[in-house]
Amino acid sequence: MAAMTPRIVVLGAGFGGLELAATLSEGMGARANVTLIDRNEAFVFGLSKLDVMFGRKTLASVQVPYRRLLKPGVTFKQEVITAIDPAARRVTTEAGTYDADVLVVALGAECDASATPGLVEGGHEFYTIEGAARVRDKLPAFTRGRAIVGVVSAPYKCPPAPSECALLLHDYLAERGVRGQCEISLVLPFPVPVPPSPDTSRALLAAFAERGITFLPGRSIRALVPERRVAVLDDGSECPYDLFLGVPKHRVPDVVSSSGLAENGWIPVNAQTLQTKFPSVYAVGDVTSVGTPKAGVFAEGAARVVAHRILADYGAGEVPAPYTGAGSCYVEFGDRAVGRVDVDFFSGPTPTSAFAPPSAALADEKARFGSTRRARWFHSSLT
Secondary structure (H helix, E strand, O other): OOOOOOOEEEEOOOHHHHHHHHHHHHHHHHHHOEEEEEOOOEEEOHHHHHHHHOOOOOOHHHEEEHHHOOOOOEEEEEOOEEEEEOOOOEEEEOOOEEEOOEEEEOOOOEEEHHHOOOHHHHOEEOOOHHHHHHHHHHHHHOOOEEEEEEEOOOOOEOOOHHHHHHHHHHHHHHHOOOHHHEEEEEEOOOOOOOOOOHHHHHHHHHHHHHHOEEEEOOOOEEEEEOOOOEEEEOOOOEEEOOEEEEEOEEEOOHHHHOOOOOEOOEEOOOOOOOEOOOOOEEEOHHHEOOOOOEOHHHHHHHHHHHHHHHHHHOOOOOOOOOOOOEEEEEEEEEOOEEEEEEEEOOOOOOOEEEEEEEEHHHHHHHHHHHHHHHHHHHOOOOO
């Protein structure tokens, strides 16, 4: 058996990294010896981007500084990772080098707006918090014309988010009395809004129809032509626009691409254990090709499995059950109502899902979801 106080290095402090750190701290206390590394100074819930974009929350209010992370046995380092050697379990940052007994990669997926011709020059991405803030400042000027919410390729984070964006844009324009002067179209690469959940998709399609939102399924955005204000779809057809809100291409960070961990664009893992092909190296969340949607709740669930496996390996718990790929996603339907889709990908022979229709009660539940994670991940268990 390895040393009883393993050096655990976790790369990325999103849903996966934070849940790992919290679970390991709970299981091992001050002897956990966890180093959590992220280039950012604050955590932002992905679900907050639309709140910022439509002016429902300020940028400052959705950021949680990592200096508030007070977990026994966990040390946070705000550093830029420059190299990962998974065979040696060695991580290099701009500030130094870290050797690990156990390495967990939870660096997520990055948005690459420049990968789509014309998107940077002629459109707006809303999938980063910075992009959402820029859109917030541009929206007041849009009072008439054609708006397109368009996805350039799959996979992408939070599959319901483009549908949510279209519905919330409808509300935004209606509240300002200009909805009748504007058209809204949604372009998705899927045949339905949320493929794993037929009931959720049917509810969203009904909401689109009720609000006069045009849905273009099975299509993706190939390019924008800013000088003509048209979006070119993958079949060569063109859609004119006055406002383009785009979901950019997603990819692993460059440091993952150059590490030897990724294959076919993402890190392959054992779907039950989240182990990579390298001994004592795991990967969780959006950076993997595990087979679940790229959403924080699935990264969180995977992280719990990995954390309990690490605890079991070092005599601090029982071996956990395999990862089930189960999670719940909240879906904004507009008009202050939120639905919920519960999906289980791996427990049975095929994925299963259940849909809870939109309500004010689920809007409150979504708010509690965020507040409980803040409390769990950032407050000390000793206070």
